[in-house]
Amino acid sequence: MNKVLKSILLVFGLVLVASCSKSDSSTLAPLRDYEVQKAADMASIETFMKTHYMTVTSSPGTDDDMDVTYTVIPAGGTQVSIWDQTDYPRMTREVTVRQGDADVVYNVYYLMLREGSGAESKSPCNVDSVLAGYRGEFLSSKSETVGSVTTTTIGGTEFEENRSPSAFLPLTSVIRGWSEVFPKLKTGTYTDNADGTITYGDFGAAVLFIPSGLAYFRNAQSTIPVYSPLVFSVKLFEIQRNDQDGDGIFSYQEDINNDGYVLSLPAGVVNPDDSDGDGIPDFLDSDDDGDGFLTKYEIKNLADDTTYTFENIPTCGAAGNGKKRYLDPTCHN
Ligand SMILES: [Ca+2]
Ligand SMILES: [Ca+2]
Ligand SMILES: [Ca+2]
Ligand SMILES: [Ca+2]
CATH class of the missing domain: 3.10.50.40 (Chitinase A; domain 3)
Structure with missing residues (x-):
């Protein structure tokens, strides 16, 4: 053969x-x-x-x-x-x-x-x-x-x-x-x-x-x-690379503690890769920070209707927690 x-x-x-x-x-x-x-x-x-x-x-x-x-x-x-x-x-x-x-x-x-x-x-x-x-x-x-x-x-x-x-x-x-x-x-x-x-x-x-x-x-x-x-x-x-939840962020970039693993853990177990703590890890969560605005929307540049590259996703500025805004519930676009 x-x-x-x-x-x-x-x-x-x-x-x-x-x-x-x-x-x-x-x-x-x-x-x-x-x-x-x-x-x-x-x-x-x-x-x-x-x-x-x-x-x-x-x-x-x-x-x-x-x-x-x-x-x-x-x-x-x-x-x-x-x-x-x-x-x-x-x-x-x-x-x-x-x-x-x-x-x-x-x-x-x-x-x-x-x-x-x-x-x-x-x-x-x-x-x-x-x-x-x-x-x-x-x-x-x-x-x-x-x-x-x-x-x-x-x-x-x-x-x-x-x-x-x-x-x-x-x-x-x-x-x-x-x-x-x-x-x-x-x-x-x-x-x-x-x-x-x-x-x-x-x-x-x-x-x-x-x-x-x-x-x-x-x-x-x-x-x-x-x-x-x-x-x-x-x-x-x-x-x-894969993007399991289709939110525009690769799953490896949703590995918050950067250990090489993203996991779905049983309820009640603290998951280091679940930003909003709702029990759904970021790589499967369409709204990572739980602010009611979908991640795929928060990583858009509304001025020209494009999606930011990962590196260029903005933070919330002085008022925020320093994280990219799809991970920061204090702001959205
Ligand atoms: Ca993703
Ligand atoms: Ca991890
Ligand atoms: Ca979550
Ligand atoms: Ca959000």
Whole structure:
């Protein structure tokens, strides 16, 4: 199959399974206890990390750059495990999700292979879209018998790879584990080639270890068994900004505390990204400061009926609180 067509099909597959997981209730496995499954998944992930070593290809400018392979440390082997290696910092992203009738607190481990750097480097926020290369594996126990000795280990099975993505994936429609870690990465450099393609260099790359509760959990997928922890190696080539509420302000610009995440939080929880405190975060709120004038109206220059660029949106002046006027209830246009 032609490579580009194959990439499109693979991307489509990922989006398809992501959307199925939210809507299709006919393929659900029996519900397991979230905390019990989380503990099992973390044990599998940590066992995998402690029994395998990792090889990272550094080959700037080629398709192979930042490719990762995982190999079982043989008996007596001196390779340093993924868990113990120090070449790539092991980070933890804590994620709290309301599941069932309780909050479940997950840890997503990720290895920062390369943060990403370049004159135009930028990070997506958790509701932007990404152009990303990736390879995904699910973890499961594997038994091997040599003579009379059976050894059971946790191994990875590849279910999907896309080296040359052609479509942007909205982080709002992929598994939660992705949208929690991509904001930690930056894009790199771009080189236009004579044939119209772009070569990406110094892009951000990471390996993600995702418990099933932040992936597909009990939703059956054609290539992934239910309740599987997933390991993804990802490469961030480019991002696309989104404006979820269509108010003319990109969602990443509505990330008031500038941490890379905009969230809808349960009622009663103070949301740092909800300017008027009405329970609707700015990126979904058409009237951010709650003054009764829509944001898309407040960022207009009525003198010539144009919309200000973000940088040029006026403040309320001496009488105001110093914020741009769509965030300041003391004035409007
Ligand atoms: Ca917006
Ligand atoms: Ca934020
Ligand atoms: Ca609000
Ligand atoms: Ca307003």
